[in-house]
Amino acid sequence: MAAIKRLFGNFRSSRAKKSDSNSHPSIQWMVAGLGNPGEEYSRSRHNAGFMTIDRIAKAKNVELNRRRFKGVTAEITLAEKTALLVKPQTFYNLSGECISDLIGYFKIPPQNLIVLHDELDLEAGRLRIKQGGGDAGNRGVRSIAESLGTTDFIRVRMGIGRPRGFSNEVEMEPGRQPKTEENKDYLLRPMTAAERQAIAALLERAALAVEAIAQDGLEAAMNRYNQRS
DSSP states (O other): OHHHHHHHHHHHHHHHHHHHHHHSOOOOEEEEEOOOOSGGGTTBGGGHHHHHHHHHHHHTTOOOOEEETTEEEEEEEETTEEEEEEEESSOGGGHHHHHHHHHHHHTOOGGGEEEEEEETTSOTTOEEEEESSOOTTOHHHHHHHHHHTOOOSEEEEEEOOOOTTOOSSSOOOTTSOOHHHHHHHHHHSBOOHHHHHHHHHHHHHHHHHHHHHHHHOHHHHHHHHSSOO
16 A cells, blocks of 8 residues: 555656646746836836736736736747746836846846837837847836846837927026936826827837747847837
8 A cells, every 4th residue: 555655646746747847838038028016107108118018918818917036927928939028026227136036047048038118218109129238327227237247138118208398408497307307207107098098009019029029030120110100
């Protein structure tokens, strides 16, 4: 009887190990959207990355309901390969803490990391794909680069423009908010219904760009999406 129990136990253990390996397929892409957690930020321009991840998840019929390394995640198929959708819950400027831990855990090369984020210095409605380079003052991108020790990841930059009337060349008028405070309000305040409708096309293009990067390659995606729509 003891021998049978041991045999049965080994059989169960073997099946469990096989099941575990099957439930964690090799992750080949990571798609991370930048934003801030919490309802008060959910409709802000600074959450364009989160909004795009939500669009991708909806199209793939998945929910980001698994918490890993300070983020919420979901696994999808992207160009016939397994990919991980991520929304860091660390707040925007500390996004690297979550992303670097996930990259290390799943052993994903930085070149296969796609980061979706809003971009003040890009005209509203414009989309630009790039790999490497500076962070253009985006602290979320800077956090990722510092945490990974490299800038060699892909970015899908979603242009939101600067606040109306803002100019880098013109000094602020007396009594007006400093540039940083004006930017902060513009980034974090909830968008109106009309503003959300206006940004919807940009979010859709960003979601499609992610698929194109994985399916057709970075250069082809850049040639297609870096043009004016």
